[in-house]
Amino acid sequence: MTRLLIVDDQVLIRAGLAALATAAPGFDVAGQAATGEEAVDLAAALRPDVILMDIRLPGMSGISALEYILGRAAEPKPKIVMLTVFDLDEYVYAALRAGASGFLLKDTPPERLLAAVKLIAEGEMLFAPTVTRRLIETFAQQPETTRERPASLEDLTERETDVLHLVGQGLTNEQIAQRLVVSIATVKTHFNRVMSKLSLQSRAQAVVVAYESGLISPGRPDAQRQRP
Template sequence: MSPPIRVLLCDDQELVRAGFRLILDLEDDVEVVGEAADGHECLRLTGEHAPHVVLMDVRMPRMDGIEATRRLVAAGSPSRVLILTTFDLDELVYAAMAAGASGFLLKDVPRDQLVGAVRMVARGDAILAPALTRRLVERFVAAPPPSSRTPAALRSLSERELEVFALLARGLSNAEIAADLFLGDATVKTHVARILTKLGLRDRVQAVVLAYESGFLQPGRAHD
């Protein structure tokens, strides 16, 4: 049997941490290794316990979740960060994605989705709900003016890879991309891995950030 997925809970509200712990402790393959009430404590406990996944609140005293995420990524920590946000989508969530978070969850996420998200992130995937991604992008991304040219950062991609990248950046899963482009799942997986490698991106979340900040995709519409 594989060792359990180690999770660190980081939220300044004790009741929120207790609720997530109650859910995760029911899973045989998940172990909550600690709880932090602010970013400083999160960094310390991450160093002590080396969690696979950090469930990170955005607004906390002393050090917020954005700065804590930024420092973890800059230090080369293998721990993956899942940002916790309210339904209103805190304006700092996009900054957390840019800082290197592997996705975001609503604080009222159903139990099964929380557990599934933890497992996905632990194995190296990213959490991108298309509807939330679009709303997040449209509210908080200051996109460059539209351009008919491919941004310089993406010129290493082939025409097919650009097609996959556009769908990937809109939050589609590999299966959804495969259906849209009439490709096999394995082919899409290969394309995605190659795209991330060529662009030097950690995961799909960073692909979303690059796509919109470069102007490749415009908020409110898909890439032509």
């Protein structure tokens, strides 16, 4: 059973999402919040598996609430999916860097939204296609000479770097296992070590690091990874 916390300042949207999840098998709506402050308090008290949160909230923003929640939560930390009505929301990049596990539009069809929540609860990530394009375009606009490889990336083993590169391409653990001819459990072990060594909160942050470090070049995500 996946426990949800729904955060949106619009009561109709909040109630609609709650009704949708309640009617679907495998989901339990643990709580609802109308503000970022309420979300922080309820996340600590209820310890949901997944939080669906509007990126634009009155007072404390969705991004600030995300940072507070992930910064204070005990393991396992909740997966946070940011919701917006804008496919070109200027806060997309900031949300991903802060640790959002997914980013979906509020007009996402119900069945796709629930499938996304299930996928994210299992440790994967999912973005609306337009959001993914915007993310790649953000990196593409940055000159490669301005991108510096984080020193911590050098602490990764060869195989850990391979896994990070494939995660950056958007592959699932199953797809990475097939590509590297190893078990899914082995992929998870390597990726958990990557997350720990790089102090990452989510799979989405790993994608950001893969691009920012130059491990993947915008426009050539399937190219062989760049060597140190």
